[in-house]
Amino acid sequence: MTTRVLTGVTTTGTPHLGNYVGAIRPAIAASYQDGTEGFFFLADFHALVKCDDPARVARSRLEMAAIWLAAGLDPERVTIYRQSDIPEITELNWLLTCVTAKGLMNRAHAYKASTDINEAAGEETDHGITMGLFCYPVLMTADILMFNAHQVPVGRDQAQHLEMARDIAQRFNYLFGQGKELFVLPEAKISDEIALLPGLDGRKMSKSYDNTIPLFQGGAKGLQEAIAKIVTDSRMPGEAKDPDSNSLITLYAAFANAEETAAFRAELVAGLGWGVAKRRLFERIEQEIGPMRERYEALIANPEKIEATLQKGAAKARAIAAPFLATLRQAVGLGSFTAVPISSNTVEIAKSTLPIFKQYREADGQFYFKLNAADGRLLLQSQGFEHGKDAGQWVSRLKQDGGALVDAPIQLADGISREEVIAALALFQTAE
């Protein structure tokens, strides 16, 4: 079976060398692996969450497309498309929104970071927060589930979004799959490398530190000028250098093999001047980046060529998305009137398979609750509470929102997974 690998980039900024080494290059390399089927897309709907400057979004999505193609992504081999060209994704987004617990979104790191800032500033909790930001993880889930991706390479900051995607997929499968897995549960492939490339000042290369090296902007000259700004000490040529006192070696290593890097390091120790060393680094990077820059510039000068490539990609993607969406519509009850009706007693089935909470008091005088599956298996067991009311409150919280499980003072029964319990709890919300 082929493994589907899917990843998206938000089209707001312009990638720098750190993005190239950390994300673009490894993703392209992975796309040439046998047994994988790649999906790459420009997350331009996500861009609208972060940016309300149309010119910037438009520019960024064109540049991103050109960069990926120039860097070697092969549109014949992988499916490359713009998110906004696939209407099925936004439709799926709604189907998923309807099974996503609001409480799950409340716990999203990106949303919480914004509310924390507001609270610290004495503003209202949700000041300046759009529904786009709040629901961002659902749209991302739709991106992934639309193509039933097995693996999603992302940075560590996106790990929680993948957890959420799995939760949502599981809930949907449980509610509408009638025993079948409609959605594959996607796995995050976390790459810590993304954070590793240092910038001019030795800290992680990042726009927010203003220490980046541009990928193509400014041409070879721009690259050379940025490299000249790498912070070094004032040792003179001939004096022994500490190769680890700045980011030169790490940057070099990202473009050279171990042997070459070791030789460069030895030369620095032997007294190579910083100026010459920077020249070497520039040449090394330019060797890889230069030909790409040429392709990039040719592409940018011919936007109609990129447009045609993306249109083709969209057609390929929709050939998969459209029939799958039809299945999903059918599963939730939105199929054609002439299609074979699916059983009308889904809700009754759900009721008869509802798990059961039991609250009780032990000889120690404490109050407890436990949850049994409809088939009688023990799913979880609470800790003791001094007051029965507290146990009761947890029971109703869990019934309302399975996501509350992460904070609940409970223990899962042996051999029971958190996913299984969340899926069971989801039934309480649909059974009303």
Ligand code: TRP
């Ligand atoms: N949220 C991702 C980011 O900011 C971009 C993204 C959107 C994405 N949809 C996705 C990544 C689906 C992987 C899969 O980096």
